[in-house]
Amino acid sequence: MTGKQRIVIKGVKDGLVFLLDDRCGMDELLAELNDKLERSHQRLLTGPLVHVRLKLGSRRLTEEDRERLVDAIRRRGNLIIQSIEAEPDPVEQPAGAGRLHVMSGVIRSGQTVEREGHLLLLGDVNPGGTVCCTGDIYILGALRGTAHAGCRGNADAVIAASLMRPTQLRIADCISRPPEEWMTDDNQMEFAYLEDGRMRIDKISRLNRFRRDPIVFKGV
Amino acid sequence: MGEAIVVTSGKGGVGKTTTSANLGTALALQGKKVCMVDTDIGLRNLDVVMGLENRIIYDIIDVAEGRCRLAQALVKDKRFDELYMLPAAQTKDKHDIQPEQVKQIVDDLKRDFDYIIIDCPAGIEQGFRNAVAGADAAIVVTTPENAAVRDADRVIGLLEQHRIAARLIINRIRPNMVKTGEMLDVDEIVQVLAVDLLGIVPDDEKVIKAANSGEPTVMDPSSRAAIAYRNIARRVLGEKVPLMQLEDKAGVMRRVRKFFGMG
Numbered sequence: 001m002t003g004k005q006r007i008v009i010k011g012v013k014d015g016l017v018f019l020l021d022d023r024c025g026m027d028e029l030l031a032e033l034n035d036k037l038e039r040s041h042q043r044l045l046t047g048p049l050v051h052v053r054l055k056l057g058s059r060r061l062t063e064e065d066r067e068r069l070v071d072a073i074r075r076r077g078n079l080i081i082q083s084i085e086a087e088p089d090p091v092e093q094p095a096g097a098g099r100l101h102v103m104s105g106v107i108r109s110g111q112t113v114e115r116e117g118h119l120l121l122l123g124d125v126n127p128g129g130t131v132c133c134t135g136d137i138y139i140l141g142a143l144r145g146t147a148h149a150g151c152r153g154n155a156d157a158v159i160a161a162s163l164m165r166p167t168q169l170r171i172a173d174c175i176s177r178p179p180e181e182w183m184t185d186d187n188q189m190e191f192a193y194l195e196d197g198r199m200r201i202d203k204i205s206r207l208n209r210f211r212r213d214p215i216v217f218k219g220v
Numbered sequence: 221m222g223e224a225i226v227v228t229s230g231k232g233g234v235g236k237t238t239t240s241a242n243l244g245t246a247l248a249l250q251g252k253k254v255c256m257v258d259t260d261i262g263l264r265n266l267d268v269v270m271g272l273e274n275r276i277i278y279d280i281i282d283v284a285e286g287r288c289r290l291a292q293a294l295v296k297d298k299r300f301d302e303l304y305m306l307p308a309a310q311t312k313d314k315h316d317i318q319p320e321q322v323k324q325i326v327d328d329l330k331r332d333f334d335y336i337i338i339d340c341p342a343g344i345e346q347g348f349r350n351a352v353a354g355a356d357a358a359i360v361v362t363t364p365e366n367a368a369v370r371d372a373d374r375v376i377g378l379l380e381q382h383r384i385a386a387r388l389i390i391n392r393i394r395p396n397m398v399k400t401g402e403m404l405d406v407d408e409i410v411q412v413l414a415v416d417l418l419g420i421v422p423d424d425e426k427v428i429k430a431a432n433s434g435e436p437t438v439m440d441p442s443s444r445a446a447i448a449y450r451n452i453a454r455r456v457l458g459e460k461v462p463l464m465q466l467e468d469k470a471g472v473m474r475r476v477r478k479f480f481g482m483g
Contacts, residue, residue, distance in 0.1 A: 106414050108377030109370050126373050126412055127366075144412065 006032045009041060015051030015082065022057030026065050033072050052079050056086040098135065107131060107145060127167050136160070146170070149192075160191035160204055174199055222253075224326050224336040225456070226355035226384070230371030232342030234363045235391040238427060238437070240339035241269045242446075243359070245436040246453030248303035252334040255294065255304045257326065259351040260341035261317060264308035271434020272297065272305055281309040284321040290328055299439070304333070314346045319353035326354025335456075344378055352379065358386040359418060364393055364404040373413055387418040389452060394423045395466035406463075419452035421445050422466060 006021040006029055020029060052073060061069070066084070073079050099117035107113055107121070109128025118135035129145035131137055136158050137149045143161035148170035150157030155172040169176045169192050176182070176192075176199035189204040202210070227240045237260075244256040258266035261281065267273045278293035283306070290306075297303035306325070309316070329336050340351035352358065358379050362372035372388070379386045390406055397403035410417050424445035430437040438449045444464075451461045 106377075108380075109374040111377050124412075124414065128370055128373065142411075 007036055009036065012053075015053065016079075017053045017055060019055050020057065020059065022059040026068075030068055030072055033069070037072065037076055047078060049078050049080055051082040053082050054084045056084065058087050060086065109145075125166075133157070155194050155197075158191045158193045158207065158210070160189065160207070162189050164188075164190045164192070164201065169199060171199065222330040222333045222335055223357065224330055224338060224355045226338040226340050226351050226358045227361060228340035228348065228351060228358060228375055228379075229342065229361040229368070230344060230375040231362075231368045234361050234368050235421075235427075236342070236361050237265045237269055237339055238431060239359065239361050239389060239391065239421075239449075240266060240337050241431075241436045242438040242449040243453055243456070244303065244305075244335075244337045245270075245297075245300070246438045246449050247335050247337075247456065248297070248300040249438065249450070250453055250457060251302075252457075253302040253332070254335045254337065255306060255329050255333045256337045256339065257306045257329070258308040258339045259322060259347060260339060261308045261312050261314050261347065261350075262310065263341065264310050266305060266339050267295070267307045268434065269431045270297065270305060270436065272307075273434075276307045279307045279309040280322075280325065281312045281316055283325055284317045290325060314341065314350065317350055319349050322350045323354040330354075344375065348375075348378070352382050352384060355382075355384055358384045359389055360386045360413075360415070361389045361391050362409065362413075363391050364398070364406075364409060366404070369404065369409055369412060376413060376415055387416045388413055389418050390420045392423040393420055393466060398466070417463070418455055419448055420463060420466070421448040421452075422464070 006024050008019040010017045010019065054069070070081060073081055100120055101115045101117060102120045102122070103113070104122035106123045107125040107129035109126055112130040112132065113119070114132045116134050118138070119131060119133045120138045120140070121131065122140050124141040125131055125139060125143050125145040125147065127144045130148070131145070132148040132151050134150065134152045134154065137147050137160070139147070139161040141161070142163035142165060143159070144165045144167065146168045147159045147166060149159045150172045151170070153172050157171055159169055159171065166178060169178070171192065171194045174194055174197060182199065182201050190201050191204050191207050192199055192201050193210050194200070227236050227243070229236050240256055244254050247254045256266060256270070257280065258264050259280070267276055272295050275295045278288040280293065282288045283290050283293045294304040294306055297305065306329070326336055326338065338351050338355055341347035360372050360375055360379070362368045376386045388410065390409055393406070394403055398405045406417070406420055422444050424437070424443055426440060426443040427437045427445050430440065437443050438446045440446050448464055451464060454461050
């Protein structure tokens with residue numbers, strides 16, 4: 001065997017951990033596994049029953065490959081496979097996350113708009129209509145329906161609308177019904193945000209305080 | 221080639237059939253060749269409102285299934301030479317006809333008539349899909365109630381998906397209730413629905429009386445609703461007719477308020 005090892009065998013308190021390289025081909029991996037089990041680590045692997053944990057890294061096994069892997073290890077009578085672990089899929093950042101979608105039109109009763117990222121809607125959301133985004137929602141028009149910002153749990157998301165008359169507002173897991181919980185000023189562009197898990201409404205000009213965006217403009 | 225206009229609303233009981241009957245009759249009064257099509261299969265009403273129930277021999281299902289020719293199923297109105305109606309079947313079901321069949325029938329009718337007025341059943345299911353299949357344009361009827369406006373909004377959304385342009389009729393307005401703020405006003409409704417307003421029709425007891433006697437309201441020029449329907453017909457024909465002033469005194473006050481920017 002030359003070069004990098006594809007299999008690292010470590011002893012832990014309750015047995016052995018096999019760290020399997022997740023980039024090489026399955027055949028190479030099995031060849032090295034057999035090699036190690038039959039030859040180089042023979043001493044280590046003979047003797048009393050040993051529990052083995054296989055760590056696959058990010059490799060995804062087909063049923064057949066899994067079988068082959070298990071067989072190779074079972075051939076050593078003293079090895080008991082305790083678990084086969086793979087790293088969970090990295091939380092998939094959808095392609096659109098963080099993107100700003102611009103769309104125009106009226107979202108009418110029964111219609112739902114769902115977007116990855118932020119949404120800028122040029123038009124109204126009518127009662128019974130829903131907009132749902134993983135990021136922020138900005139509506140240049142009247143929000144009379146339901147808006148759900150940060151729908152995968154982003155509690156920093158905001159909902160802004162030229163005319164804030166929603167049936168219901170949701171940010172992350174917080175659901176809020178006006179006017180029981182808050183009232184809005186007339187004729188003001190406003191935004192909704194979460195503060196200590198409660199929905200709040202404020203003038204749009206205060207959004208940058210909430211965001212703590214430093215204002216850096218050129219000019220005197 | 222004529223134009224097919226579907227009259228729909230989503231919600232029931234807002235006046236689709238009344239509007240279809242009166243608009244059809246009003247267009248006939250203007251000298252147009254009109255055919256009204258009732259697509260509310262199983263619950264046909266248009267013939268009753270028009271007073272033509274006893275003249276029905278065949279219906280739209282008979283045409284779709286080839287038991288008769290289209291011309292045989294058309295019922296001629298007793299008052300006009302150029303006003304016809306294609307009745308719905310009373311014994312069948314909305315699923316007994318497919319949108320393509322309705323479209324074929326409407327396309328055939330468009331060759332012979334100036335206007336096809338399609339009376340749509342309530343709801344947004346198969347009956348609705350049947351009714352809009354052959355339509356070139358739509359009239360959405362609503363009343364000044366939240367539930368009706370909500371359903372109208374839903375229907376306008378569905379019509380947009382079918383790429384059918386919708387215009388709005390607000391029916392059964394009670395001026396005194398609007399004035400006291402107990403009823404949604406016209407501007408509010410138009411603002412939410414964001415479609416062109418084709419007309420407003422005041423609530424009028426004569427409409428009920430007329431429907432029961434099988435004589436469309438629009439024939440009676442003393443009724444305010446009749447004038448409203450005639451105006452609507454003229455707008456359908458492309459004329460510019462100002463909206464009816466619901467109440468003259470209130471109208472003046474309103475104009476004054478508007479002038480000062482308080483309207």
